[in-house]
Amino acid sequence: MxxxxxxxxxxxxxxxxxxxxxxxxxxxxxxxxxxxxxxxxxxxxxxxxxxxxxxxxxxxxxxxxxxQGLSPGLALGMVEVLTALEAEAAGLAARRMTGEEREWLRTLHAEARPAMQRLDTAAYMAANAAFHGAIYAGARNAVLAEQLRLTRRRMLSYHRSSLGQPARVKASWREHGALLEAVLAGNEDGARAAMRDHIQSGGRVFADLVAGHEGGTT
Missing domain, CATH: 1.10.10.10 (Winged helix-like DNA-binding domain superfamily/Winged helix DNA-binding domain)
Known part of the structure; x- marks a missing residue:
């Protein structure tokens, strides 16, 4: 080598x-x-x-x-940080995305639907990453994007487990739809609120998984 x-x-x-x-x-x-x-x-x-x-x-x-694993306290803190960062990225994307980028976001959401319907965790995780990546790119803030990617990487193992739950996959796709509508409309406040709800919803599942892992129940 x-x-x-x-x-x-x-x-x-x-x-x-x-x-x-x-x-x-x-x-x-x-x-x-x-x-x-x-x-x-x-x-x-x-x-x-x-x-x-x-x-x-x-x-x-x-x-x-x-x-590194995550204690329940650290997991909660990271979800709170991720919520704030993702919401800001969504608001900036709603303001700054070009028409072409908005249509690409619509396409990514539609392409994620088959994986959601099949409850294919691996495929949906890839589609989820692409959707959020498009939001980060549309926000036009490299520092924010780097912090988001680092935070998500630290949470990845547990995030993968949470998206292994059928109800969470379906809910995630619906939440992306609400976020998409706000971004397409250029509604910054609406995009922030939709993203905040999306991350907090997933965060509750995430925190339960971390707590269960720490307690030896997973």
Whole structure:
């Protein structure tokens, strides 16, 4: 394998996190990463330190880096932050999206319907990410988009579990419809309110899953 830099190594690890190949509680160590990617321990260490700095892993003596889980308190805090960030993105998108971008958002919502009807979690998660990604792009705020992506990545494992529940998949698609209507109308306040309701609705499921996991009931 060609020599990798710490940034390239970091990208692969983040892809593993996004795809669910790494889950909360899984461990990563410098030597293991160095061997896997045929690099020295330096880029492996740099990648792990960066992941720790942004809260995706925690460094544990004699274990290495452990993929970070969420306590119920932290989960609640993250849902509150995500609600505020997503609502702001929706309001900005309603103001700033071009006509072409609005039609693309309509298309993405329609394309998500078959996955929702089949209750196909993997397909719906991909469609959900595309829909929210279009909102972020339409908001025209790179700093806001980066914060949203980082927050969502930290919540991803539990988000995947919540969208494994049929009722949540159906509700999510309906909520996207309400948000779409507000964005198409250029209604900033309506878009913020619809997004806020959407995130808070999913957040309740998310928080229950985290609480159950912490209590050993999942």
């Amino acid at each position: 060609a020599r990798r830099t710490s940034s390239a190594l970091l990208q692969v690890i983040e892809e593993d996190l996004d795809a669910g190949r790494l889950l909360p509680g899984d461990t990563l160590d410098e030597q293991g990463l160095a061997s896997r990617f045929d690099v020295s321990r330096t880029p492996a260490r740099e990648a792990l330190l960066h992941l720790a700095a942004i809260g995706l892993v925690r460094m544990v003596p004699r274990r290495g880096a452990v993929v």
